[in-house]
Amino acid sequence: MSFRLSRALAVYRKDLLDLRKNRGLLWSMAALPLVIVVTPLGVVWAYVKNPNDQGLRAVALYYDLTVDLSNTARFLVDKVLADWFVIYLVMPVFVPILISSHAVAGEKERRTLEPLLASPVTPLELVVGKSLASLVPSVLVSTAAFALLCLGVDVVAWPLAKELVLPNQMWLFGVFVIAPLFAFFGNGVAVLISARVGDSRLAQQLAGLMVLPLVGLAAGQFGGWLRAGTGYYAVIGAVVLLLDLAIVVAARRLFDRERLMSRWG
């Protein structure tokens, strides 16, 4: 399959330019990181405010009967941050879904697909350019949110911890290894669904369902049935890596000009 990086980059630059001018989409993209950063800060602040609260001991014992009862607040801070990473993963999945469903199915809605496919750009260049335009902002937003989370948590938790709580090994591994795999997954699913349904809102809704397993995992963790940690997230990451490979195979099959024109044209 013919591939020219310059054409893929042209698609990437155009989509990024279009995204910059789409204020509604930018606000949607900003809202999610805000919630994901502010919520755990609130929880950590509550633990730090009353570290000797009897209720905290009960909660800590619910999660771990061997917990050091002299420092249950710190245990719970570490516990909530380890568990929160699965919620953080919603962001690298959902931001590419927001962008890709708009950028891919949006081409059909705006009737821009036919002139685009009539240009020398190949389907592979199109997919690579559009995926970059979705993955780069997603990784940037996720990394910026992580930096803010680290800063916020360390400021809020300092009176209790007297050391930097974040970044830790699990979060660093998660943010720089697992999160990009999830971003690739979210983008791939959105691109594939967009290619089939051709309606950006429907594509967004269907692709958005992909965050449900993460919510399920979060429920398991907060319920105490699943214990989050580096190994746990590494297993999830391996599963997502396999899904990513399946998406690449499916995308190669689905993205030919004839199929796109027949479905979208």
Add this chain to the structure above:
Amino acid sequence: MQGIRVEGLVKRFGARTAVEGLSFEVRPGEVFGLLGPNGAGKTTTVRMLTGLLTPTAGSASVCGVSLPLRTDDDGVRLRRQVGLLTEQPGLYDRLTARENLEFFMRLNEVDGGSAWKLASALLERFELKGREDEPVGGFSKGMRQKLAIVRALVHSPEVVFLDEPTSGLDPQSGRVVRDAIAELAKEGRTMVLCSHNLPEVERLCTRVAVIKNTLRTVASLEELRREGLALDVQLEGDAAGYAGALATLPFTVGHLAEGSRLRVMLDREAQAPDVITCLVRAGARVHSAHRAARPLEEAYLELVREEVGS
């Protein structure tokens, strides 16, 4: 410069045949019309000739590139040499005219400096100069279509396909776009114009192919007008009142009544006396009768007769 050669082109979508057995040639520098009613397969034909759809059978050559395309590189080579104006302009509304054009320049990998020089000249010609840094979303329909024409030309293609360029435009915008196309036609660029707008085709094209899923004819406009005969009969009173009498003839004729003039389409010249006799028997007073050149519209309607049910 090479034109277009189409031989027995067929496209099926599952059980549905969109076009079948299309064969025609477009000479270099010619403005060629692809005429047909809605759903006749004009857009499918253009999509095959621009490499967007793969023919089910048959072959074609566009600018020396053979279809069906054998490799991706052939596709890239073809698309570099053709420009396509789609029925909907398909512009990015949030981007400015300049950003829209620059995007397509990059996709075509043309030298930015010289391509923008060409784009500037085209923008000036189409009265869009000075608007290039405005978002396209604020443009009128006519302006958008003109910008889409500039986009189709910005990489200096050898062949330009114009698919229903004035469909859906108000008369004023339609005229602006037609004028723009007429300007380009004067340059000697090979163009294929898909339309069912006959005055547009008459104004712009030298030859046409009439299709309705299959090829009905390929002819120059003059040849098309000459196909078949028309008899202009000047009557006393309202011609429409006598048109019904034509149904009693032993052969079928088409007719068009305008005031006291009745135009009757014949298959053979020998039918003319029978038509006159029939009208006289019906009580018409015939002032004059003479052979007339058939309007393009009538020739076209006859060729796609099942479609209009006449």
